[in-house]
Amino acid sequence: MGLIAIWQVIVLTCYSMYQIMDELTIQSSLSQPVWAGLIAGLVMGDIKTGLIIGGSLQLTVLGVGTFGGASKIDANSGTVMATAFAIGAGMKPEVAVAALGVPVASLMIQTDIVARFANTFFQHRVDKMIDQENYKGIERNYLYGVLPWTLSRGIPVFLALAFGGPFVRTAVSYMNENLAWLSNGLATAGALLPAVGFAILLRYLPVKKHFPYLILGFIITALFSTVYGNIGILGTTVAGIDTKFTTKFASLPMLAIALIGFAFALLEYKRSTEKSAVVAVEKSSESEDSEEQDGEIHGDEI
Amino acid sequence: METKSKSTNKITYKLTAKDFRQINFRSLVFNQWGWNYERMQGSGYLYIMMPQLRKMYGDHTPELKSIMKMQNQFFNTSNFFNTIIQGIDLAIEEKKGVKSLETVAGIKAGLMGPFAAIGDSLFAALVPAIMGAIAANMAVNGNALGAFLWMAVDFVIMWFRWIQLKFAYKQGVNLVTSMQGQLSALTDAATLLGVYVVGALAATMVNTQVIYVAHLGKMAVNFQEQIDMIMPKLIPALIVGGIYWMLGKKHMTSTRAIFIVIIVAVALSALGILGKAV
Incomplete structure (x- = not known):
């Protein structure tokens, strides 16, 4: 009671139902964990915690895309619940990521499977409507697919947020008092989880082909982040000694690092288009007249 | 029924700008609503171009029924590229009508795999990886700007999804061969950026x-x-x-x-x- 207000439960449930439809259709990025963190943080009144949890889970699932309709770990719902309970029950964000976000996200794979299975029912109704030439019925039964999809996210999120509060609060207070090692361990795990995301992503990328760029990306960033980090520490220390020292040092801008990579990618793109342009010119000189002939034959037939 | 089957072998209807708008709208907002294990995006493919099929073949004709049955079969591809296949499909159907049934079924089956591969690696893996990395990196520092940046990028992608249908319709089957070189160059450059960004992230995150x-x-x-x-x-x-x-x-x-x-x-x-x- 009092952990999460009813209106918060309803808004977050509605968001969970919307996000899966967004993911299936327009993909505006609203279905991504960072947005889930931002929105859940906004609803719960602590955007920063939401962003930290959303950002961490985003990194954890960085390489997990949907391939060929396979169910993927639902980091969005995981973020919503972890953020709601972290703010509502006073959990540390890193602990919430590992203790709540990840288990919830992987449990939700099951409801995703149920939704994809349930839609088979409507597929068969569409078949029947085609036979009956009921055009409105075809469209209606196609659109009914929205029900399994939204309920697969809405029901678990609603139940957990509405009734999970007391349980989570008891667990959190017990953990903080008696199981400090577990709490610290989960915080470490939360900090470590992005590494899984990076490794999964590498599995999908042609690492061997682009290995030099993996090294470049790592070294450039490792060196700069050390330099930036140390200057930052130096600045804070000096500011602590001398009040006249007011210069603030920004942290390492990730966008700048990414832009260096973008330049590499652009060079690669130019190289390979030039290569393929040469090939295309060679090919087209042979194939152009044969294609024209082909077109004429078709024209004659009709 | 039998009397009609003789008369309408050729399509007289010409697709208009409004038709393309409708297909694009249905693809952007309703694609995959009916996704299921049996036929995946099958019913979705039919739903997206159903108004156009009805106009082209006419309601309650056996042609429409057989085309609809074919378009309702198994289909699954990247939801960023499905309208390219549908553009090519429409160009063929408009020209040849119900005679194109087998050709269209073949083209759908032949193109969905390659487009799924390119689309998934570009839009289901790389864009979320790179934009997600930037957004998440800012987010863990309490900055929401990266999330908005990501959304902006996704709206640019949506714009491409909107214009590609008409492009594919005009180019027809030739499009696939002409696009191949550019797409593989793009994939190559994008995967390079992906590998680089993972290296950078491993060092900071x-x-x-x-x-x-x-x-x-x-x-x-x-x-x-x-x-x-x-x-x-x-x-x-x-x-x-x-x-x-x-x-x-x-x-x-x-x-x-x-x-x-x-x-x-x-x-x-x-x-x-x-x-x-x-």
Whole structure:
């Protein structure tokens, strides 16, 4: 009671139902964990915690895309619940990521499977409507697919947020008092989880082909982040000694690092288009007249 | 029924700008609503171009029924590229009518695989990876700007999804061959950026360090300090490498790997070896 207000439960449930439809259709990025963190943080009144949890889970699932309709770990719902309970029950964000976000996200794979299975029912109704030439019925039964999809996210999120509060609060207070090692361990795990995301992503990328760029990306960033980090520490220390020292040092801008990579990618793109342009010119000189002939034959037939 | 089947072999209807708008709208907003294990995007493909099929073949004709049955079969491709296939499909159907049924079925089956491969690697893996990395990196520092940046990029992608239908319709089947070179160059450059960004992320986003300090007599050896002298961020790099290796093992799924990492991290932290970096 009092952990999460009813209106918060309803808004977050509605968001969970919307996000899966967004993911299936327009993909505006609203279905991504960072947005889930931002929105859940906004609803719960602590955007920063939401962003930290959303950002961490985003990194954890960085390489997990949907391939060929396979169910993927639902980091969005995981973020919503972890953020709601972290703010509502006073959990540390890193602990919430590992203790709540990840288990919830992987449990939700099951409801995703149920939704994809349930839609088979409507597929068969569409078949029947085609036979009956009921055009409105075809469209209606196609659109009914929205029900399994939204309920697969809405029901678990609603139940957990509405009734999970007391349980989570008891667990959190017990953990903080008696199981400090577990709490610290989960915080470490939360900090470590992005590494899984990076490794999964590498599995999908042609690492061997682009290995030099993996090294470049790592070294450039490792060196700069050390330099930036140390200057930052130096600045804070000096500011602590001398009040006249007011210069603030920004942290390492990730966008700048990414832009260096973008330049590499652009060079690669130019190289390979030039290569393929040469090939295309060679090919087209042979194939152009044969294609024209082909077109004429078709024209004659009709 | 039989009287009609003779008359309408050729399509007289010409697709208009409004038709393209309708298809694009249905693709952007309603695609995959009916996704199911049996036919995946099958009914979705039919739903997206159903108004146009009805106009082209006419309601309650046997042609429309047979075309609809064909368009309702198994189909699955990248939802970023489905309208390219539909544009090519419409161009053929408009020209040849119901005679094109087998051609269209073949083209759908032939193109959905390649477009799924390119679309998934570009839009389901790379864009979320790169934009997600930037957005998440800002988010963990309490900055929401990256999330908005990502959304802006996604709206640009939506714009491409909107214009590609008419482009594919005009180009017809030739499009596939002419696009191939450019797409593979794009994929190549994008994967390069992806690999580079993962390297960069491994160096910043894995906030872990060795907290074990060995006491040899009076001398305390701080392992993390020693490691930093060899190479800063070496521990995160080793961890990512280790998980990469683990993922290559048999029966290993990403979800399993995540749980293994949680358990190992809790254990190493409890033993006082590994901790969260400040």
